Amino acid sequence: MKSSYLNDGFFSRLETLSLNLRSNLAGYFGGKHLVNTYGQTVEFADFREYQLGDDIRRIDWNLYSRFEKYFLKLFTDERQMQVQIFLDCSASMGKDNHQKASYAIGAAAALGFLSVQNMDKLSFNLMRDTRSENPFGTIIGKNAFFRAISSFEELNFTEDVDIEACIKNCPDTSTGNGLTVIVSDFFTDSNWKKAVDYLCYKKRQVLLVQIMSPEEIDPSYDGRVNLIDSESVDVSDSKNMRIKITRSLQKAYEEALRDFKLDIKTFCSKRGVDFISVRTDQPIERVLFSELLKAGIME
């Protein structure tokens, strides 16, 4: 599948942006993210009373002349984060709706680009069935990034995905050292909430990006229809539905979708998880420049 978003123009517009991750993350040495810990940068952070064992070269003698006490001058620290992007590769994400697939790939690639631009370590985890594949390994630097995303064009969306299993089974979910992004429509019976709880437990900053097509938000069909789920195995699959879509059922659909999104939002807000829901008929720039900025993920 060829994504219409992965081109030079798209990435050049992202160069002015950067990810704004939380400062309580630990991370690794050598990054660009300011953290709460004190380090060796030139940016002043605080003063602290001298304690035994401290380097006497860091005593602020000007303060000593004024207070006749020893104070140390503290500076902020900058760390390198690990950004993990989990992309839902289930059939519902793009088997029959290529726009939705392109949109999901574009959003994942954009977030990945922002992370590598901030000298962060990046990994793309493609969720399939109960496992998450990391075909590109840890990506550091733009060269590695562009090499990785070039293979996105051959990405296939098939089968069902168990998000919980995929994330829990992911071997590279280190603790407190970065951002985890889950790009999905969350139209799954698997308990993805446990996966989010797991990530929170691992003290990772979590961002959920829900991708929905306009037809999913406002279905335009009615009457007696046999709804064939793209993730179904055959016609007799239990995922398929034979229903008579009436106006009342359409209203019930709208209500169910609204409550579904509200449930995700509530769940996320309780855990300090960021959540954005986008529709594929919106320009992807709007998602990046508006929704993510609004959520504070981007600056």
Place this chain on the structure above:
Amino acid sequence: MKLLTPLGLLGLLAIVVLIIIYIIRPNYQQKFISSTFVWKLSLKYRKKKIPTSKLRNFLIILCQILILTSCALILAQPNQILKAEVKETEVVLIVDSSASMRTESNGETRFERAVDGAIKFADSVFEQNGIVSVVLADVKASFLVQRARVENKILVADALEPLLDEDMACSYGSADIEGAIALCEDIIAENPDTLIYLYTDVEYSYVPDGITVVDVCDDSEWNAAILDAQAKLDEGYYSFTVDVACYGKDAQIAVDLEVHGANANDSEDAGLTVTFTEYVECVRDETTRIVFINSDLHQQSTEPSNSNVVYHLISDTDEIFAYQSVHITISEDDSFQQDNSFNIYSGQKEVLKVQYCSKVEGKDTEYASGANPFFASILYTLEVAYEDRWDVQISEVKSDADPEMEDFDLYIFEHIMPEKLPTDGVVLLVNPRTAPANSGIRIGQHVNLGGRQIPMMEAEPHSILNHVTPEDMTLGGYVPVTYYDPAYQMLLTCDNKPTLLLRDDEKAKIAVMAFSMHYSNIAISKDFPILMYNLFEHFFPATVKGNAFEVNENVALNARGEELFVTLGDKLVQTFTEFPTVLQVSTPGTYELTQTTFSGKNVTESIYVKIPAIESNIWYKAEGIDNPYAERNEEDFFKDLMVYIAAALVALLFIEWWLQSRETM
């Protein structure tokens, strides 16, 4: 409810088509979507309602079936029967009562055969418990019996059987068949299956369905008839024209013409009785005209010869210049005797004596002198105009003679008035210098308008002023009438003074022209002869115009006296006191009109009433009979339910649309 077009119910087959469509139509269409996850969630959100969808589906199908049924019913034209359908046989028997039905053969008239046939047919209908109505097509058609059922069959017998006995049952005029058919429409309005049986002797070229013409003629019947006869005065001598025909067979018939009171000198002279006989061949039902004419006049005649005209030349010794009556007869033993004779009257004109007295005193220059030539010429003009009605005898009073004061019908006094007016006739006073004692007016001095001409004005409408334009008549002077009796009517005025007064009551008949013709343009005006003609018509109206009429014709009558007696033979038919009036004659024969005029003269005039000429043709063929069934108003029987079903159809369509719209909600 009745379906006028039952085949329209074939439209119900559409219901079968509808059911087939329901059976074969695809139930669900496949729709490939990303995920049914939200749809499954939405099922929990769907409101728990009463499961009306099945009921709605059932109602939709029901509505669609009813819609198709309504369409089929509309095609079938449903109608509500408003009147109870009559199951029994119903007939209307029309009996033609025209004069031709008096044609007799084998001792029985056509009318008797018709009545007898109607009685027998009515009995047969009653045997089938039918309904019978009887219409007698007389001068004016009328029901004898209306919708009699078997329990009232005596009514039919009571109505028809007397017709066989009464001589007057059959009329002498024409039958109102159209009126009888119109009466049948009332019966048809009640029962559209009513059959009409017309017992008549007329052969119709077109007979509508539902009407049966029962021919009551006998092939042996024939009729020799006098259709019309006239007397014509030409160069002082009468010629007589008689139209005869023979229907049913070709025959030579003898026509006798008897002139009674021929060439009598006056009313007291009985005159001669002259008889002429002419034999004519009547063929092919054609009318032959016999002209009894003076031989000299016949030679002068320029009329083209015609094979249907036969001339009977009257010798010089038998020339007729006056007669009392002419009796024309055909001596044939035909089947219809009522038209075998004919009478002509008015061969002697009544004398109308007029005295014109125009005197002046030579010394008096204020008045014009000498007899008035304009007036005299008008009188002689009227004499000629009325020569067919009156023998107007005008007497001019010489200047050295005194006017007569009695024994004239009209007295005209101009300028010098008598001391007292005569009372036995009509008096016309022109330019009265003095007022006679019993005139009821007073006269002033003559007024000269000094060269001015003032037009006269109409004061009161009156028949005397018919076709007269008073404004065209101007006066340069007049005689002022200072007083006039209230019995006078003021008809014309000039300078607000009366110039024409009229009195017409049982005491006096006086007209006053209060101006001199020499002071007026009236003498050269067209209005003056008209005025004088109207004056004559008012005071001397013709009792009757014409002397031969047909049965059932309205005869206009007038009189110069207070009463007019009409007699037929010895029988007094009617007495009239209001005039003008109308006499409707229903029996042929000679009617005598007797009156006593204002002047006291007893005047008797005769008219002859004959059978209508068309009735003499006893083998008459008519064009057709009006179709009474065509006039039948369906709304009287059926109420069209299409509007209601169409309304129900619209309602069903709306309900079906509403249910369909609810189905997707």
